[in-house]
Structures are given as C-alpha cells and as structure tokens.
Amino acid sequence: MEKVNVGVLGATGMVGQNYIRLLAGHPWFRVTLVAASPASAGKKYAEAVAGRWLMEEDIPAEVRDLVVTDASDVARARGKCAFVFSAVALDKAATRAVEEEYAAAEIPVVSNNSAHRGTADVPVLIPEINPQHLEILEAQKRRLGTKKGIIVVKPNCSVQSYMAPIHALRKAGAAVSEAIVTTMQGVSGAGYPGNASMDLIDNILPLIKGEEEKSELEPQKIFGTVSGNAIAADTSINISAHCNRVPVVDGHTACVSLKFAGKAPSLDEIKRIWETFRAEPQELGLPFAPERPIIVREEIDRPQPRRDRNADKGMAVSVGRLRPCNVFDIRFVGLSHNTVRGAAGGGILNAEILKAKGYL
Amino acid sequence: MEKVNVGVLGATGMVGQNYIRLLAGHPWFRVTLVAASPASAGKKYAEAVAGRWLMEEDIPAEVRDLVVTDASDVARARGKCAFVFSAVALDKAATRAVEEEYAAAEIPVVSNNSAHRGTADVPVLIPEINPQHLEILEAQKRRLGTKKGIIVVKPNCSVQSYMAPIHALRKAGAAVSEAIVTTMQGVSGAGYPGNASMDLIDNILPLIKGEEEKSELEPQKIFGTVSGNAIAADTSINISAHCNRVPVVDGHTACVSLKFAGKAPSLDEIKRIWETFRAEPQELGLPFAPERPIIVREEIDRPQPRRDRNADKGMAVSVGRLRPCNVFDIRFVGLSHNTVRGAAGGGILNAEILKAKGYL
C-alpha cells in the first residue's frame, strides 16, 4: 500500500510536535505538509521549532526540511495532502472556521480541538466506543456541501482514563447510571509552557479551567445515538468530575466510583469483561490500536502514571484497585497517557479507522 | 498558672519530633519526659535523634539534654509528668497494652495511634466536633479501674480535611447522608523514611494501605452518640474514600462530593455556615485553637497544599471551589495540615480541651 500524504495544522505546538513524532515511520501515513502561524510560515520546520522542540526524540529527518506553511492558507494545502490533523491554537470561533474551510476544500480534518465537539453533526470519536457515529458524516457533508470534506474530532484527554472501562461494562449489559470521578492530571495536558513550576513543586492545583465541564458533557455525546442530522446525547449516564493538576509529566489518573441502574456485575465478572474487551480497531488491526484496550493490573498499588502510562505504546488504558464502594456499587482507578492516547495518538487512531472505513 | 509537666512517648519518631517542636513555648505545657524504644533509652534527647532530626527548626534548648527513658517502663514516668502524648511505634496490640498500662498508672494518655480508635469507650476526639464524647470517660475509668487514668485518641489525619466542613453543615441542620471523597495526601503522613523517592517523582501512588477504611469508619464514630458504656456509630452518614499519595511534603487535600438527606442548603448559605462556624475550643480560647476552624477561600483555584496548609498555624481547615454537583448535591475541596492539625497539633488541642474541662 502506498503511503497517504498527511498535513499537520499547528505543527509547531506541543500537540503538533507529538503528531510529528508519532507519525515518524507510520506504516500508512507520511507527513508532507506542516502548517502553523504566519510567524513560522516560510521557515524550515527544524528552524521553526528551534529552541522549542519539546520531544525526547530528535526531529524526524524527513520532516526537518519541510517548509512550514501558513495554516490559514488552505489553498496551499490543496494537492499536498489527502487530509490534515488539526492542532491549531486559535480561539474557538477561528478554529471552527478554519477547520470548516479545510473541509470545504475537500480536505478532511481529523481534529484535536474542542471547538467542534459541540457541533451536532461532528462525531466525538473514540474508535473502540462509537465508530457507528461515523454514519453522521453523510449528513455533515450535506451541510458542508462537500464530497469528502469532513470534520471528526477527538474528546478531551481527561475522559480517556474512564471511558473505555465504562463502555466495556455498558456493552456487556451493565448500565452505569452515575459516576463520580476525581482526576489527577499530568502537566503536559496544559501544553507548553503550561503551568508554572512554582505552582507544581510541593503543590497541586485543584482547578483546571473548563476541564470538569468537558469531562462531564463529552461522554454523554460519545455514548449518544445518531438521530437524523445530529448525535443525541445519552443522558442516562450522569458524571461528576473533580479535575486536579498534579506534579506528573505525562499520564492522567482517575479515581472512579460507579453506580449501576440495575444489578451490579460481580468484581470477577467486571475484570473478565475488561480483560476480554476488544472492538473494531483491534478487529481491523489498525496500526495504533492497542492489542488490549483495557489492561487490568493485579498489583494492589497500580496503575501509577510513570509505570503504566506507556502501556501498549501509550494507547491502552490501565485499570486497577477494583473494589466495592460503600456509597455507589464499585470503585476503581483508571490511567491513560494524555499526550498519546489522549491527544496525538488518539487522533492518529481516529484517522486510521476513517481510512479503513473509506472516509479518507 | 503553673505549667503542667508532660511526657512524649515515641519522642524520637517523626510524630514525636513534631510534638517536641510544637510544645516549645506552649503556655500551659512543658515537656519533662521523653520516652522511646530501649535503643534510645539512656541517651540525651539530642544524641538520640542525631542524624534523624527531621524538623526545620532546631531541637528546642529545654529538651536537648533530657535523658530518654524506655517507653515501656511506666514506673519511670510516674511523678515525672501529669500526662503523656502517645506516639509509640509498636504493633496494634502492644500499643493498646502500653497505653492501658500508663492509664492504669493514673497517667492520662492523649494518643495519636489508631490502636484504640475502635475501643468502644475511647473517644476519637476532634474538639470542635465531639467534645461531648468525653462523658464516656467515666465509663472508661470504671473499666480500667482508675481515678484519673484515661485514654483519648485522635482520628486519622486523612479525615481532618472534610470532617469540620461536614460537621458544620450537620450542626446547622443540613443532614449529609452520603459523601464520596478522593484524597491527595502529602508524604509526611507516612512518617520517615516513608515512601521511596523513586515512587513519588513524576508519579503518584493510588493506594495507602488501611487508609480508606479509617477514612470511612472513623467519621461514623466521631459523629456517634454516647450510649451507656460505648459510643454508638452514626450510620446515617455513609462515606466512600479513594486515598492517594502525591508528591507534596505536607498537606492533605480532599475532593468531596456530598448528598443531603433532605433539601440542600444554598451555596451562599453553606459559605456563611462555614465562615461563622465556631465551637468549644474557640469559646474556651484554647491556645492551639484556630480562630476560625474553617477558612473559606474565594480564589477560584484554592485551597492548595503549599499555600494553605499553614493557615492559622496549621490548625485551620481551608475549603474552596464550592459548587453544585450534577450527581450529588454539592462539591468542594478541603485541605488541612496533616502533621499539625492532623497529628501533633491535633493531639495538643485534645490535651488542651481535656485540661480545660478538668480531665488532666
């Protein structure tokens, strides 16, 4: 199979750098376009990120000399790539506009931004959970007046640590009705420079602006159903989130308490459900799909961010400490890598399933 | 008023060192006995802790040259002190035994240990919440066959960040029925050496052994009622706790979600209840009593451990982020200093109220 040319919008920022890093050597995709702000446009990529390349690996050789284009100049992208990953750092309205311009130019957009998560016909995609939402894309294309120009977004990084475990239970027939979640999130989730070091040495921050709202609302859309031209939220599940920033580089940990609408499965049954959970990305053998989407740790003190975030290349969710709850039914701890599964890696998996299903 | 002579059992450990530090210059108490393990007995205190003095302040001059006695040698304590603070580091059964021996020798015991927290006639005391539990001491003395020998304990450090806020609401008539709590606890709570640095750099530990059970059970006893020879637990409140160890030196943060049995007070009313909450320690003007037991922070991102743990000499609980909960009724963040209010400082306040009420 010949590799597909792809572009990265916002290629010089931290999420963009993660795309560049993770796409190096990708079996299906090859980066041919790097777009960023006008300040970077015209420079070679290596020059544009000089002094602010944040990855541990060096800049991939094949991207170093690509000339950065202006992300708002959609015409420059035409012909250069089959689709784009969007990690532009604009305000919400501008993000929505530029992503629609790319779609209008028949360049599909696989986005990390929150701007379109509330748009009724834009799927908020976790390939293991709601690939059936992609059928809304026909309606979306009608609205946009495009043939293949589409917009697909991924959810906020904070939800990745508890969505797959909850979904696996729902799929197995256990209706989760209420969830109280407290997250302890790594600082890379705030981008760079993000939080000041003075705020996170011998300290934690009990607030991440806007994060709790996203952590509560997005799951209802992801669990929702396509209905005409919109995805209708599933309000049978009610989530409350406390979101904290902690002195951890990568990895979002979630302490989760769940209540079921009916009878709760036994702890053994839940473990079995999680361990055997597989979904479309696994069946399709997508390159970035983790072998096991949910890894159950048996040690009494796992998962831990530094020790578990890289599980299955950073794409699996690790769970542990499953135990009964004396207020709700069960409790557990979930963990995922926020800049891999929760950001660029999740975006790449979205592109892979779109490609496998013929949307790209 | 002449100062009362006091002893510290387990004086060389970290909690003991905190007692020594905090009692320096105390207006009512003077340390005249320092007792520890046989290995330390016979040495001057400064020698006994050489190379393992962990406080930022230097060893108080008046304690440096006290000769350490063997904590198990109760006879040596007689006449040397009017009561003892117990921070012995023995197993549960041995702790229970040694504390009862001191009481039997008519030396009251103000304890930090968990050993007697389950004993039916031993009050688990937070002076702002359940000073009325001290009436059980008559029954306890009958059981022990003592005239003034008593045992009073303090609760686990993890509960201090949410007990006062919940109690203030209950006292004002708002019946909290369910609480789901996630704690992020500082490493000093594990004593020294406690957790390995490898476990807490770029990492958090999602387990503190035995901590969740204490965090759930002790509140029911503290909120309980004296009934004959026992304190009967209040099971109308049901608590679920996730306890985590985080890279913070001092300070336990709690993310708390509360449900009320009846109608929930408004957020404004709750703030007013907390801000105006005062109790017996404040009325009695006890030296270690915080002026305001609960400090409401109005900033959107407080309380934070490093910035709020020392509020009112480390004896106040700071709360913030009060907001509605879409699963329960309300949510907030509570914070207290685990080695001051949650350990030695709390023990000293217990001794002060016992003294003020004539028990010492």
Added chain:
Amino acid sequence: MEKVNVGVLGATGMVGQNYIRLLAGHPWFRVTLVAASPASAGKKYAEAVAGRWLMEEDIPAEVRDLVVTDASDVARARGKCAFVFSAVALDKAATRAVEEEYAAAEIPVVSNNSAHRGTADVPVLIPEINPQHLEILEAQKRRLGTKKGIIVVKPNCSVQSYMAPIHALRKAGAAVSEAIVTTMQGVSGAGYPGNASMDLIDNILPLIKGEEEKSELEPQKIFGTVSGNAIAADTSINISAHCNRVPVVDGHTACVSLKFAGKAPSLDEIKRIWETFRAEPQELGLPFAPERPIIVREEIDRPQPRRDRNADKGMAVSVGRLRPCNVFDIRFVGLSHNTVRGAAGGGILNAEILKAKGYL
C-alpha cells in the same frame, strides 16, 4: 522613633510582593506607596494583585486598600515616601532611567535590579561585606546633581550563598584567589510564571541565562575599593560559575571549591572564622540582620534547601560539608534563601544600614 514612609516600585510583581510581605510590621518602615505598570495604576492593591498574589501569607491589611500609582510617574511619589524600593520589571535602559529620575527627584532608590550594578559610582551592597562602599555616594550625588537622591543596588541572588563565607575568610587574612562554584537554584529566582513545570519535573535545567556572568563579575566589584568617582574591581579573586535550575521552590545551593593565594587556614580555623564572623549590621542591631550571618551546620548532609533556607528568618547563610579539596585547597556547600536574603530581605537590610548611617 516614628516610622519612615516607603514606596515599592514594581509592587505587584513577585519581588514586589515579597517586599510587601516582609515590610508588614517592620519596626522602622511603613509602606505608603505602591507603584506598578500603567495597567495596575488606579486600582487598589488587593484588586491589582487579585489572582496573582503568590505569597503564602495573605496581603497585609494596611496595604490592601492603597491605590496603585504608575511607577513612571515620579511626581506622584514626591511627598508620599522618603525613599523607594525598586523592583520594576522594565528593560535595562528603562530601569536605569526611571531609577535615576527618582534619585533626581531626591527620592533615594534601594534597588533589586541589575541595571545599575555596572554603573561605576553605584555600590553593589551586601551590608556585612562592603558598607564602606557607601562613601562613593558623595561622588554619585555630585554626578546626579542631587542632595539626597541616591541609588544603591543589591547583587544577584546567586552570589549570596558564597560571598559571606569568602569575605569572612578574606577579612581574617586568608586570600581566596580562585573559586569554582556550581549553583543549584530554586525556581522562585526566575519570578512568576518563570520556568515551565514541564521543564522541572524529573529534570534540571543546566542554564540560567546571564546568571553565570553576574555570579562571576559582581563579586569583584563587591570586593573592590572606592577610588575617586568609581569602585575599582578586585581582580585578585577569580570566580567561575556553573548555574543550574533545580526542582526546589526557594533556596540557592552552591558547591564551592576555593584556592588560597598563600597558605590555607586549617578546617578548624575556617569553622571558627565563620562561626564568629560578625559585621556592621550585627553591631548596629539592624532589624533584618541575622544574629549570625554564617551558620555552620555540623551534620554530614547539610545544608539542604528546604531545611536550611529559613535560618534566622531567611537572612543567614548556612554552610556545611567543609572538607579539603584535592585540586584546590578547600570545598564546602553554601545555601541562602533567594527571595529573602537574595532579594527583598537583602534590599530591606540595605535600606536599614542606609538609614542607620544617615543616607535616607
């Protein structure tokens, strides 16, 4: 004695906040002017710093309602204060200009900025080391055409951990000729937000821009001699500095290796020199003067930043690990509090000696 009215330029920044915090309750000085950028001018101080007050203590009551003035509006300061502390955050040329304007308006300037450290007739003052440099102020006033308008600056925070120990040796007759120093500096030295948390979790930064040059050059001026209208650098001492940023909030640690021009004193003699070192601030009994400018720690693993930075209210330098060096003559570790002795506290001590000597 009636309190002297003082102003703080750059009062809303981190150094300025430290001045506000440390001047609360000062026996000689009272803050009557808070000046900052035009953006803050006109607001009450508490409003101006709302959401960015970084101190652990709350804003002092007597400053909360002071109306912030524009620091560049020198006329507004006249009559409001007898002198100003300068912590303005402008570029070097602008800082030099505004400080000279205050001096020209006969308002003495006690500055934390580096801008005037290279000006020939401006003393870089450490009161225990070079109070005799104040005699240059006559020449400075002649240049500025002022009667009492003067500018006095303090050195860079990085030098505070090794200057007093080296000076005490020189004063005792041991001529230090070469020093190789490696510093490990706390993040508060970079101001707020300063370094990104991503850069200082599980990491250190081996560069602080411009810091090594200051750490090498400023000591030569501080040890210099007044000669006509200039302070002539003492080039008989040669210093090389490696400056690193480490994950510590406050406290600059320095690993120091020293070579003497002649015979090296014995280690015992050096300890005695350090322990008995006293200077003019101690003799004058200045309020912020540490009782012992140099505290010798005998423990094998001290000084440590968290445990020693607050020694004598953060104004003393702690030294330890004195031992022979197999390349130079001796080695030791020095430590001081960068935002107290190394910034606002050092500035206040400068003002105190100026006041005591009749310059303010």
Added chain:
Amino acid sequence: MEKVNVGVLGATGMVGQNYIRLLAGHPWFRVTLVAASPASAGKKYAEAVAGRWLMEEDIPAEVRDLVVTDASDVARARGKCAFVFSAVALDKAATRAVEEEYAAAEIPVVSNNSAHRGTADVPVLIPEINPQHLEILEAQKRRLGTKKGIIVVKPNCSVQSYMAPIHALRKAGAAVSEAIVTTMQGVSGAGYPGNASMDLIDNILPLIKGEEEKSELEPQKIFGTVSGNAIAADTSINISAHCNRVPVVDGHTACVSLKFAGKAPSLDEIKRIWETFRAEPQELGLPFAPERPIIVREEIDRPQPRRDRNADKGMAVSVGRLRPCNVFDIRFVGLSHNTVRGAAGGGILNAEILKAKGYL
C-alpha cells in the same frame, strides 16, 4: 551464532531487574540462571519479585518461571551458564569472596559491585576507554589459579558522565591535568527504596556517602597502565568531585571544569574531537555499543536528564554548554543514564567486549 547462557547474581534487586529487562531479546546472551538471597531461593522469579518489580516493562516471559537459586551456592550455577553478571547486595568482603568463588569455579564474573574496584589485577572497564586493561586478566588468572575464571568490574555510575569526554580529549593529545566536577544525580542510583521522598521533594541532598571518593579515585585507575601484575593509577590527572542527589528519577548530570597541562584545544576542535570519537565497541559493532559514544548537543540549555538520558538506548553520553572557563580552561555539562550506561547496560557492554575478545 548460538546464544550464550548467562546468570544474574542479585537478580531480584534493582540493578538485577535492570539486567533482566535489558537482556530480554539480547542477540548474544540468554538468561538461564537467576540467583539471589536465600529468602528468594526456590521461588519462581515472578513470585520472588512480586510487589517489588520496579521496571516499567513487564517481567520478560522467558524469565518469569525460572526458579531462583541461592547466589552463594556456586555449585548450582555450574553448567547452567557460561558467565554471570554480579549485582549481589552483600557487604564488601562478602562480595569479594563470592565473586572469587564464582571465578574459582571457572565461571567468569562481570560485576557492577565496587568491592573489587581496588583489587590491583581487576580491570575497571569502560570499553571505549581502557579495553587494553584486559591483558591484566592473564595475571589475574594466575593469581586465582583459573583457566577462564575472571573478574571484571565496571566503575561507579557517577563517573560515566565525564570519563568519555575527558578520554576523547586525552586520546587526541590534550592532556587534562585537573578537573573539578559537581554531579547532580538521579535517585535510581541509590537503589530501592533508596532516598526517602521527604528528602527529595522541594529539596536536594548535598551528600552521597562514599560517592565523591569513588568519583575521584576510579578515573585514575581507568586511565592507568598495566604494569606487571597490577594496573598502575595515572596520577597526572587530578579530580575533585561534589556529589549531590536531586529530584530526578534517572540520569546523572555533571558540571565539569577542566584544566590542561599544555595548550588547550580550541572549542571547535574539542567539539570535533567529541563528535568524531569512536572506539573499539563501535569498531566491533557490539550490540549495546552506542553509535556515537559522545553526542554533542548544540542547544544552549542541553543536556537535560529527562530529555537526554535515553540517547542511543541510554548508552551514549550527551555533552553541551562547552565554553571557556575563567579559572581553568574549559567548562561543559555531561550527562548519562545511570541505570543503563552507568549500571546494567554498562555491564552488558563489558560482557560483549569480553565475548568478542574471547574471554567468555
């Protein structure tokens, strides 16, 4: 080529676990013996390390079920492996004894321990620097009365960050005569549990017991010459070391100041020397040999531990900030991975060169 069977002594400790982790999939070696203390003997490896497996990767499948033997039972090792890696955790005398017993049993020992570093006929091997020291092994075998039983050790982890850069300069003709080094060492260097978290949050420790002596003495032996039955130290180079423990998981950073006996090479020349430095491991194409033993970072603020420790699988030394020194001749910062190049990875490279040269 058929794989060689190898044993790991001290296989359950942290260095041992690193051997197990790094040897998984090694092209030449296969672990067939895991030996530890009597407490672990008889258990399967996975059981023996249950609850204390510290690596991020899971236990390699091929080692999980190996039955742990008692490391002091040399007879049990015979026939099971061609040589052993020694990471036993005994006192110095016992370590020397057990390593000699293995050698006496004709099982070569590739050791991480410091016990034999001072033994005159035991090479302290860094394969890029002193492979010629292996010729001493003939004398060593004569002393031990063995045919192939030998002991080869690796140096202390702290020296790895500056030895290769200094050696490359010496090899190119620039005689380094004096070095003053300050290290900032990651906590994994202390093993597990190692340093308490209370000591390394918002703090650094300015002492690592015994580390400075090793950092100063071992280089003189490594740079020494084989002379009869002993390796004679090279005392023409004189090193002084300050060793600090910092809040970093992995990676030892060294701030190095160098003086040359003769004329110093230019900075450009030094860079060229470092960048082009290759040695026997590279020429032999050893599996664990880094392609470039010294990687020169051009960024102004590198190397940094988290970003550079994994360079070339953790086997390369990264250097940066090369600049003139106003006391000595030059200064730079060196960095290497202490548990890979500085421990198990370095031991494996030692075994590889021994194998390639026919000693195993």
